[in-house]
Amino acid sequence: MDIVCANQRARKQGVVDGLRFTDAKARAPDLTAAHADRAAEAQSLKRLAHWMVRWSPFIALDGEEGLILDTAGCDHLFGGEAKMMKAISMRFDEAEIPHRMGLASTVGAAMAVALCAKQGVHTILAPGREKEGLQGLPIAALRLSASSLNRLRRFGLTRIGQLYDLDRRALHRRFPSKEAANAVVLRLDQALGRLGEPISPLLPNPRFACRLSCAEPLISSEGVAAGLETLSDQLSAALATSGQGAQRFTLHAFRADGTSALASIATARPERLAERITYLFRERIGSIDPGYGIDLLMLTAQRLGAMTESVAPLSAELTGTRFDPQEASLLADKINARLGDGAVTIRVPKESHIPERDERSEPFDGEFPSHLAPPPQAGPRPLRLLRQPEPLQVMAAVPDGPPMRITWRRVPRRILKAEGPERIAPEWWKLSEKRSRARDYYRIEDDQGRRYWVYRDGLYDDGRGGPPQWFLHGFFP
Amino acid sequence: MNIMGVRLVKASTLLPSRQAVSGEPSFPFGLARSGVQEVAEASFGDHAAVTGFALAAAEKAGASGVLWITGYRQSQEHGRLVERWAKGTFASSVEAVLHLETRKREHILWAAEEAIKSRAVSLVMVETEAPDFTASRRLSLASEASGVPAILLLPARTEGSTAAQARWRVASGASLPNPFDGQAPGVPVWNVTLERCRTAPSQVGRHFTLRADDEPLSLHPSQGLAPDKVAPRAGEAFVLHRIAG
Numbered sequence: 001m002d003i004v005c006a007n008q009r010a011r012k013q014g015v016v017d018g019l020r021f022t023d024a025k026a027r028a029p030d031l032t033a034a035h036a037d038r039a040a041e042a043q044s045l046k047r048l049a050h051w052m053v054r055w056s057p058f059i060a061l062d063g064e065e066g067l068i069l070d071t072a073g074c075d076h077l078f079g080g081e082a083k084m085m086k087a088i089s090m091r092f093d094e095a096e097i098p099h100r101m102g103l104a105s106t107v108g109a110a111m112a113v114a115l116c117a118k119q120g121v122h123t124i125l126a127p128g129r130e131k132e133g134l135q136g137l138p139i140a141a142l143r144l145s146a147s148s149l150n151r152l153r154r155f156g157l158t159r160i161g162q163l164y165d166l167d168r169r170a171l172h173r174r175f176p177s178k179e180a181a182n183a184v185v186l187r188l189d190q191a192l193g194r195l196g197e198p199i200s201p202l203l204p205n206p207r208f209a210c211r212l213s214c215a216e217p218l219i220s221s222e223g224v225a226a227g228l229e230t231l232s233d234q235l236s237a238a239l240a241t242s243g244q245g246a247q248r249f250t251l252h253a254f255r256a257d258g259t260s261a262l263a264s265i266a267t268a269r270p271e272r273l274a275e276r277i278t279y280l281f282r283e284r285i286g287s288i289d290p291g292y293g294i295d296l297l298m299l300t301a302q303r304l305g306a307m308t309e310s311v312a313p314l315s316a317e318l319t320g321t322r323f324d325p326q327e328a329s330l331l332a333d334k335i336n337a338r339l340g341d342g343a344v345t346i347r348v349p350k351e352s353h354i355p356e357r358d359e360r361s362e363p364f365d366g367e368f369p370s371h372l373a374p375p376p377q378a379g380p381r382p383l384r385l386l387r388q389p390e391p392l393q394v395m396a397a398v399p400d401g402p403p404m405r406i407t408w409r410r411v412p413r414r415i416l417k418a419e420g421p422e423r424i425a426p427e428w429w430k431l432s433e434k435r436s437r438a439r440d441y442y443r444i445e446d447d448q449g450r451r452y453w454v455y456r457d458g459l460y461d462d463g464r465g466g467p468p469q470w471f472l473h474g475f476f477p
Numbered sequence: 478m479n480i481m482g483v484r485l486v487k488a489s490t491l492l493p494s495r496q497a498v499s500g501e502p503s504f505p506f507g508l509a510r511s512g513v514q515e516v517a518e519a520s521f522g523d524h525a526a527v528t529g530f531a532l533a534a535a536e537k538a539g540a541s542g543v544l545w546i547t548g549y550r551q552s553q554e555h556g557r558l559v560e561r562w563a564k565g566t567f568a569s570s571v572e573a574v575l576h577l578e579t580r581k582r583e584h585i586l587w588a589a590e591e592a593i594k595s596r597a598v599s600l601v602m603v604e605t606e607a608p609d610f611t612a613s614r615r616l617s618l619a620s621e622a623s624g625v626p627a628i629l630l631l632p633a634r635t636e637g638s639t640a641a642q643a644r645w646r647v648a649s650g651a652s653l654p655n656p657f658d659g660q661a662p663g664v665p666v667w668n669v670t671l672e673r674c675r676t677a678p679s680q681v682g683r684h685f686t687l688r689a690d691d692e693p694l695s696l697h698p699s700q701g702l703a704p705d706k707v708a709p710r711a712g713e714a715f716v717l718h719r720i721a722g
Contacts, residue, residue: 327597328542328575334595335577335588345576347560359561361576368573383528383563384556417652419661445662449649450522474556477529477567477649477665477689 004036008098038064048097049202051260053252054296055088057206060199063143066114068107068199085122095258107199108191109134112141112160130192135161142187148180163188206300208246210234217256217293221285224253224294228285229278231299236274239301245270246301249277253288254296261288265337268329268366270305276330283338329366353378354427355385355473379422380443382453382474389471392454399460402442406454408472413446420444421456437464443476451476501677504685509538509600511626512642512676513617515607518633519648519668524555526649526667531602531628532567533689538626540600541572544592549580551604551632567689586612593619593627601627607635614640643674653688665689 001021013028025031041064049067052059055078058070071084078084085101092099102113104125113123116137125133134141137160139152155174157163168185175181189195210231218224228251239245250264263284271277277299288294332344342363349359349369393407402418420443426436437458445451453474458464508514509531516527535543545558560574575598577588585605592601593616608616608629617640620627629641648668655663669685671677 324542324597325573327595328573331544331592331595331597332575334591339577339579339584339588343577343579345578347574347576349561355559359559364575381559381562381565382525382556383532383558383567384525385559386556387553417655417660417662419655419658443662445652447651448522449651449666451525451649451652451662451665474559475525476662477525477532477667 003033041065046202047259050252050262051254051258052088053203053260054211054254054298055084057201057203057209057300058199059202061202062107062111066111068110070199071103081124082122085124089120089122091258097258104130104133106130106191106193107197108142108187109193111143112137112191115141131164134191135159135164139163142184142191144184144187145180148175148184151175151180152184160188160191203250204302206250206302207304208235208238208242208301210238210299212297214295214297217290217295218297219290219293221288221290224288224290224297225278225282225285227297228281228299229274231297232274232277232281235299235301236272236277239272239304243307244304245272245307247271247303247305248301249281250300250302251281251284251288252296252298252300253290253294254298255291256293256295257291259291261291263287265333266303266341267333268336268364269326270307271333272307276333280333280337283334325366325368329364332364332366352427353424355381355424379441380419380476382451382476385474386472389455389473392470392472394454394456394470403444403454403470406444406446406452406470406472408452413448413450415444416447417445418442424455435464437462437468441473501679503677505534505537506643506671506674506677506680507626508643508645509534509540509626509628511620511624513613513620513627513629513640515613515629515631515635515639515641515644517607517631517635517644517646517672519646519670520633523633523648524551524630526665527630527647528555528558528563529567529665529689530645530647530667530669530687531630532563533687534628535600535602536568536570538600539570540568541570542575542598543568543571543573543600543602544575544577544588544598545602545604546577546579546585546588546592547604548582548585548606549578550606551630552578555604582606582608586616589627590616590619593625594623596623596625599625601625602630603627604630607631607637607639610638610640617641639673641673642676644672646670646672650686 003015003017003019003021003024006015006017010028010031015024015028015031021033045061045065045067049059049061052067052069056069056071056074060068062068071081075081075084078087081103085103089099089101098119100114100117100119101122102110102117102125103122104110104113105127109125109130112134113125117123123133138158139160140149142160144152151174157166163184171184172178172181186195190197212227212231214227218227231251247270248264248266250262252260252262254260263281265277265280265284267280336343344364345361346364346368347359348362350357352358390408394403395405396403402420403415406413406415421440424439424441426433426438428434439455439457440459441453441455443451443453452472453476454470454472456468456470458468460468516531518524518527547557560576564571579585579588582605585603586608589601589603592598613629616627635644646669650666650668652665653663655661665688667687667689669687671680671683671685674681
């Protein structure tokens with residue numbers, strides 16, 4: 001067992017990270033320790049990251065204990081970079097989260113500065129001054145692997161500045177592999193801005209966001225609803241100015257205690273009407289727990305698209321139909337908001353003569369397939385089709401003939417009328433269908449007037465398994 | 478196959494027909510036109526007939542947009558509606574169908590109520606277990622307020638009181654003889670009983686034998702040439718047909 005993370009008081013007694021637990025116990029006999037829970041830590045870091053969205057929408061996780069914020073364009077909202085960092089630091093102190101912060105033009109440099117910063121001291125490296133700023137910092141700040149660090153130390157390289165003028169080919173010779181040497185060079189170049197470093201943001205970057213800070217923390221969902229109304233009005237106006245709508249809206253609620261909650265809705269087609277946004281959120285607002293009070297609400301719009309403004313007919317009689325896809329997509333949005341995205345579906349016809357592949361369920365996205373392919377020329381088709389054909393016990397007069405008696409769901413039924421067979425061959429051009437057998441379908445009616453669609457799977461002596469099996473596949477009205 | 482369409486529903490009545498009270502609606506008593514009506518299986522296995530009856534009624538009423546809500550259990554038990562085939566045979570007037578399949582009954586009823594209230598569709602079909610009186614009352618009130626009809630497709634064990642406008646009981650009947658093949662099933666027949674009806678109380682208990690005539694454009698063999706099996710179209714011709722397209 002090793003020490004993963006020691007607190008301030010433990011460090012004073014000589015307990016440092018990476019020490020064996022027994023050694024630590026020897027140095028500080030009254031040491032209390034708890035097992036590290038990586039999953040919970042990752043979870044809480046993520047929670048913290050979600051809460052940090054209030055400072056900048058562009059946020060990413062870095063390793064197990066780092067967060068990266070892109071503050072470009074956000075700092076002026078808080079009165080400049082220094083004031084922003086101070087404000088963040090204050091909120092962290094309030095939540096008793098020990099932290100170190102740094103700000104620079106590259107991720108590498110910012111991380112290096114942050115790793116070497118002292119608690120409460122925030123270093124800001126001006127753009128273009130990374131080289132000077134990093135010069136005196138230890139190489140450990142470069143986020144290198146432990147073995148690379150050891151190797152560099154052995155060469156007497158301890159400061160980042162010492163790496164600047166190093167002959168890179170010489171570095172390659174001293175490392176066991178080219179990759180290990182390249183990693184050092186890569187990290188250095190990234191920190192100095194010679195190479196870019198991509199960040200994958202935690203949340204999709206919204207193009208539009210509206211914020212509402214509350215002087216008095218909100219403690220009820222009525223308050224949240226009222227705030228949402230104000231925000232959706234603002235967002236709607238902003239979207240209207242740009243002539244766009246969005247298909248996804250997310251409401252972030254930041255609580256005073258450093259936690260956050262979010263709820264989002266999706267719409268079938270781009271939307272920007274404030275009433276509709278609030279209407280759809282009505283089902284979701286209940287999931288936001290105000291906790292100790294919400295001090296900031298933020299509404300963002302994602303998945304932007306051009307609004308399709310359709311002209312509704314003046315009167316339903318003119319078109320002869322009472323059906324309006326736009327109305328339908330509003331209804332679908334409402335249902336999806338409560339039952340989950342994609343709950344409302346439409347059936348899209350497919351080019352296949354295998355009955356179960358004839359049409360597919362797809363989430364309703366506001367449009368119906370414009371042209372329904374005419375049904376292929378085929379025999380009668382049932383109204384309802386079982387998801388899985390159910391096995392039958394069948395008695396037939398001749399092996400190839402229609403059934404005379406069937407037992408389905410343990411009930412024997414006498415068949416009076418039968419029509420068939422209609423042979424449906426497998427789609428042999430598909431690899432997955434190689435072993436499928438031809439099906440002979442019959443339309444049958446029992447003595448109680450119920451009409452079924454049954455098939456014999458396979459032919460006698462088709463060389464694809466044993467004797468054919470019977471299945472019930474669908475029902476005629 | 479694509480010329481099929483249900484043309485004619487009522488053929489004859491089995492019970493001596495009672496005198497209809499003037500002012501009462503006639504068959505099909507507002508099914509798929511107004512209010513909430515229940516269509517229940519007579520016994521397990523008649524669900525396909527229930528579906529066919531409801532679709533034929535929707536077609537008669539000229540419903541254009543339908544929200545079809547199915548309980549997960551119902552679709553496991555009776556299979557899913559194949560929209561393409563249903564449209565080809567029974568419901569060619571229906572332009573668009575939205576499908577919703579969900580497990581919980583309260584979600585089904587909530588979605589049905591929202592759909593009725595929204596007026597986005599012209600008919601709501603709900604396949605579920607029989608709702609209790611309160612739930613069916615809610616749906617009925619919503620339907621009266623918005624004018625959007627709903628049909629509940631219910632299992633055989635549906636019993637007891639309901640706030641719905643009417644309850645139908647549908648059983649499959651032996652199909653008519655097929656004029657082209659004596660061995661094959663012919664035009665489907667449904668035996669329908671009107672179990673309850675608020676708008677036409679005098680008609681409660683009436684039986685209707687309905688056949689779904691699906692061959693409007695086919696050639697009928699003329700009398701004399703035809704084999705004996707061809708049945709004359711018996712009964713009062715009560716034609717509620719759409720214009721064959």
